[in-house]
Amino acid sequence: MRAAIAAGASTLEDLKRATGVTMGLCQGRTCGRLVAAQLAAAGACEQEQKLPRHARSPVRPLPLGMLAAADEPPETP
Amino acid sequence: MSRGPQVIIIGGGVIGSACAYFLSRRDVPVLMLERNTTAAGASGACDGHVTVQTKAPGLHTQLALQSLDLYRALPDSFRRRAELRPCGSLLAACGDEECRALETLAPARQAAGLDVRLLDGRQARRLEPALTPSLLGATWCPSDMGAHPWHITRWFTGAARDAGAAVRPGVTVQGVASEGDYARVEFAEGSLRAPWVILAAGAWTPQIRGLAALPIRPRRGEILVTERLPRLLNGIVVAASYVARKFSAVDRVVASPALEQTSDGTVLIGGTREFAGYDRGVSPRGLTGLARTAVELIPGLATANLIRAFAGLRPWSPDSLPLIGRLEPTSRVVIAAGHEGDGITLAPVTGRIVADLICDGHEPDPRLAPGRFTLGAQTQTGE
Numbered sequence: 001m002r003a004a005i006a007a008g009a010s011t012l013e014d015l016k017r018a019t020g021v022t023m024g025l026c027q028g029r030t031c032g033r034l035v036a037a038q039l040a041a042a043g044a045c046e047q048e049q050k051l052p053r054h055a056r057s058p059v060r061p062l063p064l065g066m067l068a069a070a071d072e073p074p075e076t077p
Numbered sequence: 078m079s080r081g082p083q084v085i086i087i088g089g090g091v092i093g094s095a096c097a098y099f100l101s102r103r104d105v106p107v108l109m110l111e112r113n114t115t116a117a118g119a120s121g122a123c124d125g126h127v128t129v130q131t132k133a134p135g136l137h138t139q140l141a142l143q144s145l146d147l148y149r150a151l152p153d154s155f156r157r158r159a160e161l162r163p164c165g166s167l168l169a170a171c172g173d174e175e176c177r178a179l180e181t182l183a184p185a186r187q188a189a190g191l192d193v194r195l196l197d198g199r200q201a202r203r204l205e206p207a208l209t210p211s212l213l214g215a216t217w218c219p220s221d222m223g224a225h226p227w228h229i230t231r232w233f234t235g236a237a238r239d240a241g242a243a244v245r246p247g248v249t250v251q252g253v254a255s256e257g258d259y260a261r262v263e264f265a266e267g268s269l270r271a272p273w274v275i276l277a278a279g280a281w282t283p284q285i286r287g288l289a290a291l292p293i294r295p296r297r298g299e300i301l302v303t304e305r306l307p308r309l310l311n312g313i314v315v316a317a318s319y320v321a322r323k324f325s326a327v328d329r330v331v332a333s334p335a336l337e338q339t340s341d342g343t344v345l346i347g348g349t350r351e352f353a354g355y356d357r358g359v360s361p362r363g364l365t366g367l368a369r370t371a372v373e374l375i376p377g378l379a380t381a382n383l384i385r386a387f388a389g390l391r392p393w394s395p396d397s398l399p400l401i402g403r404l405e406p407t408s409r410v411v412i413a414a415g416h417e418g419d420g421i422t423l424a425p426v427t428g429r430i431v432a433d434l435i436c437d438g439h440e441p442d443p444r445l446a447p448g449r450f451t452l453g454a455q456t457q458t459g460e
Contacts, residue, residue, distance in 0.1 A: 014114050017121060017227045020341075025304065027385055058364075058383055061304065065379030067368035070361075 001035070005042045012036065025061065082108035082243065084435060085262050085269060087250045087285070088277035089113075090120035091226070091420050092413050094233035095428035096275050101240035103436050108271070109234070109242060110262070112249040116230040118279050119420060122357070122389025124300060124337060124345050125229070126313050127222040127422050128166045129191055131320050131335075133397055134182075136444055137419075138189050140426050145222065147425035155236075159228040160340050164312035166221035167196075167205055168320065169212055169374060175317040176213040183216055192220045207309050207375050223313055223337050226421055233424070250278075252286035253410050260409035273435050276404075276412040279420070280355070280392040292450050293400065293415045295355050295390035298348040299332075299363040301371070303381040305342035313337045316374055322350055323418060324397055332366030334374050344381065346371045348418065352393075359386045391417045399423065401430055401445040411435075412447050 004018035012028075012035060015021050021035055022028030028035075058067075084100055086093045089111025097107045111117070127148060129141040148161065155161065170176040179195065186193045194217045201215035202208050208215075238244060252263040253274055260274035263286075276282050280295035319333035335347045349363040364386055372379045394400060394415035404410045411434065413427050433439040443449070 011114060013117065017114075017116055017231065023302075023385065025384055058386065061382040061384045063379065064301070064303065064368045064372055064381050064383050067365055067383060068372045068379070069369075070365050 001038065005039065010039065010043055012039070015039070082106045082269075082271045084108070084273045084275060085110060085260070085271045086275040086277055087253070087262065088118075088275075088279060088282075088414070089115045089230075089234065089244065089246065090118050090277065090279055091116065091230045091233070091424040092120075092279070092416065092427055093275070093277035094230045094237065095424035096277055096413055096431045097237035097242045097244075097428075098233040098240075099425075099428035099432040100435065101237040101242045103432055104241070105432075105436065107237060107242040108269070109237070109244045110248045110250055110264070111244070111246045112281075114246050115234050115244075116227050118281065119389040119391055120230045120279075121227055122300070122387050123226050123298070123418075123421060124335065124347050125160075125224045125226045125339070125421065126166070126315075126335065126337065127161070127224055128218070128313060128315075129422070130166045130168055130186075130193065130216065130218040130221055131315060131323070132419065132422070133324055134185060134189060136442065137398060138186075138191065141419070141422050142190055143429075144423050144426035145220070147429060148222065148224075151425075152236075155232050158232045159224045161222055161224045162340075163220065164223050164337075165204075165217060165219040166313040166315060167201060167208075168216045168218075168315050168317050169201065169208060170214045170317040171209065171212055171374070173213065178321075179214060179216050179317060186216070191218060193218050205311055205314055207377050208314070209374055209376055221313060224421070225339070229421060229424070233428075250285060254287070255404070255408040255410050258409065272409060274410045275431060276410065277414055279414055279416075280390040282392070282412065282414045291400070291412070291415075291447065292395050293392045294352060296393035296417065297351045297353045297356065297388050298391055298418065299359050299367060299386060299388045300348055301346040301364065301367050301383050302385045302387075303344040303346070303378070304384050306338070306344060306381055307342070308338070309344065309375070309377055310336060310338040314374065316370065319348075332363060332370055334367060334371040336371060336375065344378065346378075350391075355390060357388045357390060359388050363388075392420075393417050395450060398445060399427065400447040401427060402434075402441045402443075402447055404447055
């Protein structure tokens with residue numbers, strides 16, 4: 001990750017693409033702030049600007065079989 | 078670059094970066110402008126299928142065959158960096174109708190130059206033991222490949238830079254105009270001109286001022302990502318229905334599975350197709366549909382944990398072929414966009430077509446011309 005920052009990565013999106021960070025089991029919930037702190041230490045920007053902006057479902061891991069068996073929501077008109 | 082760029086490329090995704098690479102290799106000074114960051118659009122929200130089997134017969138397939146050859150001819154550093162692997166692809170038929178379709182199409186595909194082999198369910202499961210026992214048949218294309226999509230774009234961008242290209246992220250282009258022997262690009266901080274401008278902004282190309290009439294529309298695709306799993310899939314597995322749905326333009330969400338297992342063990346499950354404007358959110362309907370159809374095809378996935386889902390916006394065009402060529406016969410503005418779900422596969426051949434136009438004056442195939450939609454309508458009315 002430090003190598004990616006040294007090579008010019010300056011946002012969380014850049015680091016995500018270079019190293020895969022925030023794409024593991026915690027989906028950035030644990031590591032996000034740590035990564036943002038690294039970015040802030042390396043640059044001059046505010047830490048808040050570097051955090052991921054949106055959380056998407058699934059909120060936590062769930063087996064595909066369980067999702068597959070869920071009632072299909074009605075189609076929105 | 079004391080003279081300034083010869084070509085300005087708008088868009089830092091896989092198409093823009095491939096154009097930059099093929100031009101830079103021919104010593105053409107290039108400036109890439111990207112409004113966000115490298116691969117921030119569809120190129121960063123897709124799977125890594127480099128496949129010919131999922132393309133429409135005719136020109137689409139021919140372009141894909143050429144593109145795969147170009148991928149294979151790239152330096153070793155690409156193969157290593159982008160994890161290019163000749164894993165092959167399997168088109169899987171679970172129903173009688175799908176099976177008959179595969180049987181009917183196979184000879185024509187072979188005649189067109191694809192190494193495609195018809196398999197029965199048993200043979201297919203020898204290649205992919207995780208497939209459902211109720212599989213009726215499949216076509217297998219051993220020469221199809223997989224790669225890491227982000228690293229494809231990053232490699233092209235890096236290699237273009239090494240050859241002299243300049244890359245400026247964070248620049249939003251608001252307008253373009255052809256001015257005689259030049260084209261001008263306008264953005265908030267000012268404007269630039271160059272002998273050529275390439276529009277490679279994917280689904281966002283029509284948002285550039287003056288280009289709203291381009292028939293490129295965002296077609297959302299959702300992808301599920303599982304936790305890391307022990308080896309479950311050997312190559313790319315696609316449901317036969319995926320190909321049919323890709324080339325239809327139904328205006329409701331449709332889910333058909335296309336799967337691959339990455340080098341770190343996660344399984345990517347694409348993809349839905351839906352016209353939902355520029356909304357990159359994921360939908361319960363899309364996720365549920367993908368999960369159900371994936372588990373039907375690969376029963377072992379029922380116990381695999383889904384850890385994330387994301388959506389990308391494919392740049393759809395009305396005839397499923399990209400738009401590659403000058404905006405108008407003498408324009409210095411060239412479009413290279415509208416690749417729908419085939420950007421990763423067709424990036425190298427697109428880059429080569431664009432470089433051939435700019436370096437050799439070789440005009441692209443007229444079937445790829447952006448003006449073909451209007452002309453087609455006129456021809457049909459006999460005028």
